[in-house]
Amino acid sequence: MSLLEVKNLQVRVEEREILHGLSLTVNPGEVHAIMGPNGSGKSTLSHVIAGKPGYQVTGGEILFKGEDLLEMAPDVRAAKGVFLAFQYPVEIPGVATMNFLRTALNAQRKARGESEYSTPDFLKKVREVAASLNIPQDMLRRGVNVGFSGGEKKRNEILQMALFQPSLCILDEMDSGLDIDALRVAADGVNALRSPERAMVVITHYQRLLNYIVPDVVHVMSKGRVVKSGGKELALELEASGYAQFEDAA
Amino acid sequence: MAAVQETVDRVRRIDVDQYRYGFETLIESDKAPKGLSEDTVRFISAKKNEPAWMLEWRLEAYRRWLTMTEPKWARVDYPKIDYQDLYYYSAPKKKEIGSLDEVDPEILKTYEKLGIPLREVEMLEGVVRPEGERRIAVDAVFDSVSVATTFQKELKAAGVIFMPISEAIREHPELVKKYLGTVVPTTDNYFATLNSAVFSDGSFVYVPPGVRCPMELSTYFRINERNTGQFERTLIIADKGAYVSYLEGCTAPQRDENQLHAAVVELVTHDDAEIKYSTVQNWYPGNSEGKGGIYNFVTKRGDCRGNNSKISWTQVETGSAITWKYPSCILRGDNSRGEFYSIAISNGHQQVDSGTKMIHLGKNTTSRIISKGIAAGVSQNTYRGLVTAHRKATGARNFTACDSLLIGDKCGAHTVPYVEAKNSSALFEHEATTSKISEDVLFYCVQRGLSQEEAVGLVVNGFVKDVLQQLPMEFAVEAQKLISISLEGSVG
Ligand SMILES: Nc1ncnc2c1ncn2[C@@H]1O[C@H](COP(=O)(O)OP(=O)(O)OP(=O)(O)O)[C@@H](O)[C@H]1O
Numbered sequence A: 001m002s003l004l005e006v007k008n009l010q011v012r013v014e015e016r017e018i019l020h021g022l023s024l025t026v027n028p029g030e031v032h033a034i035m036g037p038n039g040s041g042k043s044t045l046s047h048v049i050a051g052k053p054g055y056q057v058t059g060g061e062i063l064f065k066g067e068d069l070l071e072m073a074p075d076v077r078a079a080k081g082v083f084l085a086f087q088y089p090v091e092i093p094g095v096a097t098m099n100f101l102r103t104a105l106n107a108q109r110k111a112r113g114e115s116e117y118s119t120p121d122f123l124k125k126v127r128e129v130a131a132s133l134n135i136p137q138d139m140l141r142r143g144v145n146v147g148f149s150g151g152e153k154k155r156n157e158i159l160q161m162a163l164f165q166p167s168l169c170i171l172d173e174m175d176s177g178l179d180i181d182a183l184r185v186a187a188d189g190v191n192a193l194r195s196p197e198r199a200m201v202v203i204t205h206y207q208r209l210l211n212y213i214v215p216d217v218v219h220v221m222s223k224g225r226v227v228k229s230g231g232k233e234l235a236l237e238l239e240a241s242g243y244a245q246f247e248d249a250a
Numbered sequence B: 001m002a003a004v005q006e007t008v009d010r011v012r013r014i015d016v017d018q019y020r021y022g023f024e025t026l027i028e029s030d031k032a033p034k035g036l037s038e039d040t041v042r043f044i045s046a047k048k049n050e051p052a053w054m055l056e057w058r059l060e061a062y063r064r065w066l067t068m069t070e071p072k073w074a075r076v077d078y079p080k081i082d083y084q085d086l087y088y089y090s091a092p093k094k095k096e097i098g099s100l101d102e103v104d105p106e107i108l109k110t111y112e113k114l115g116i117p118l119r120e121v122e123m124l125e126g127v128v129r130p131e132g133e134r135r136i137a138v139d140a141v142f143d144s145v146s147v148a149t150t151f152q153k154e155l156k157a158a159g160v161i162f163m164p165i166s167e168a169i170r171e172h173p174e175l176v177k178k179y180l181g182t183v184v185p186t187t188d189n190y191f192a193t194l195n196s197a198v199f200s201d202g203s204f205v206y207v208p209p210g211v212r213c214p215m216e217l218s219t220y221f222r223i224n225e226r227n228t229g230q231f232e233r234t235l236i237i238a239d240k241g242a243y244v245s246y247l248e249g250c251t252a253p254q255r256d257e258n259q260l261h262a263a264v265v266e267l268v269t270h271d272d273a274e275i276k277y278s279t280v281q282n283w284y285p286g287n288s289e290g291k292g293g294i295y296n297f298v299t300k301r302g303d304c305r306g307n308n309s310k311i312s313w314t315q316v317e318t319g320s321a322i323t324w325k326y327p328s329c330i331l332r333g334d335n336s337r338g339e340f341y342s343i344a345i346s347n348g349h350q351q352v353d354s355g356t357k358m359i360h361l362g363k364n365t366t367s368r369i370i371s372k373g374i375a376a377g378v379s380q381n382t383y384r385g386l387v388t389a390h391r392k393a394t395g396a397r398n399f400t401a402c403d404s405l406l407i408g409d410k411c412g413a414h415t416v417p418y419v420e421a422k423n424s425s426a427l428f429e430h431e432a433t434t435s436k437i438s439e440d441v442l443f444y445c446v447q448r449g450l451s452q453e454e455a456v457g458l459v460v461n462g463f464v465k466d467v468l469q470q471l472p473m474e475f476a477v478e479a480q481k482l483i484s485i486s487l488e489g490s491v492g
């Protein structure tokens, strides 16, 4: 069974149609890259999969592990294994990152009927994961993303992904704002999570990221549709010739 | 947008059904006849076996009150109160209470339900406690009388007097006479004057020179009787170099009619002394239509009488239909310091008009005001603050930060700061922000597995963190839960 099946998805935001019948199938173990010009609807797709309010789905469906994802509340989707690393992670003043991580992890575990982590077990786990991503301990004591640099925010997203062990990871422009070393560390973090049960959807503008996270499939999105899919060489092709060739197809 | 709307709807549904403390205790009580007259004042004074001077003091206040009118300047709106339609005194029917064994078991059960373990606290006495565990002495006030005060002996050994004010009037008249009404005079304002005439109980604390009170002191107020006003009076004195931390908590049953609570709290610090006063106010707020709930019209004031003294008010206000409350500091002594940390949450039809006054009289006095207002439902939440520096208060400093958070678009938050500096060396800083709870932040939390309610609770607790940190540890945890409960749809 596919992990994620998006079928002919049509989405409106404030009366304007943004996605016009988008389809995408992701199987367990696969890494898909989505590329496409600004405003083509990449973030919209990721938001709709994660269940962000404010979007009207006017047609099509999304199945996750065979279940109707659109029927589920966003926190239920999270507990079932949908994770979205945001393009623009928000700041939550006054809520220590460590406290946030524990609250979120335990909420997910509770929703799945699993026992909550004990404090020492939790701390041990976070420290391990943080160390592997070069995240200093003092960052975990600060408010969630408050005063974090662009790169630190992105690393904090990967940290959460590693901690929650979701089955579907959507990474929306995780490479933007990362310097070359940080990019490598973050990509290593993502690669460490690749597994036969888990799939990733990597949204990016740059082929460079795909040198680190090598995709099985590359999709080109334009004007709210997937207009071309291919192997990893498609990304190189795009890098050379740009999106103009697809504008007509869309 | 949608997420916020959902939150708003959920929050709107919360009201009374979530009020965990809304139960009633069925006990017989001894009441004064309904209404207010000189006879009522005499009745209360007689019930308390008060000396003649105390009765005179009350009567004078009563006569003064007759000439006064209710203040109307606060941004709150309520039907006219019929002061003749209230009971001014209600006591659980029981003779003198000597020890906890003599307290009506129904009342003990009430405090247990409220999480105030009077009995357990007493039983812990003499038992070896794990190191670091802090103990709290509790004075429990049920309607008009104090029903139990714990740890009396241990406090006495330290020289600390902690007892119901009715007892202090009999046992320590010289202290009470010296301080009562010196911070909030009987003529101060309509509700304070009313309180002076009819106050029935409350706590009295005296910490002698150089003594650091060995434990937190706490009073727990409970209104139980129908149609009964509660008028407690608290007087705390920290003598030279003394320190005390005092906590106050309050709840009431759910009732359709409004109940009046008009308390007066007076604090006095002498040279180098410090009082830290914390309140978690959770009176019944009324139902979703705005029916019922407590009218909380309270006068709290501290007098930093001595040099280098300090008074710090911390309040978490989640309850009451109407809150009218401005815990203030008179910074009389040179180098004295006043602090006000406040979290005021309004939901449903609640109306909050609260803030503080920092009156700088002495030289190099400093004050700090951190106010966090959270408004949801169709509530109105006003911060009203006054900072003044007297001509002689050279070097006075104040920092004020008022932040308001709105949940939904049917509620209102207002900031009304008054600033008056009568000397040019005073330095007053004021910052204010108003923001809406962010849909993107809520969604971020929900995407990580938190329910919408948990997300709101988390974000609001983050918003008020600076103030929560000021509370004693065990209270901070309680307050955090209370904040989540008063805003979330889920009750444990
Ligand atoms: N809340 C909204 N209100 C109005 N228009 C919106 C909203 N959200 C997205 N859009 C529009 O939908 C289109 C797709 O936006 P989206 O953010 O999905 O693009 P994207 O492919 O992620 O772009 P980028 O590469 O710049 O991140 C844009 O034209 C955008 O303006």
Ligand SMILES: [Mg+2]
Residues within 6 Å of the ligand: A042, A043, A044, A087, A172
């Ligand atoms: Mg985008």
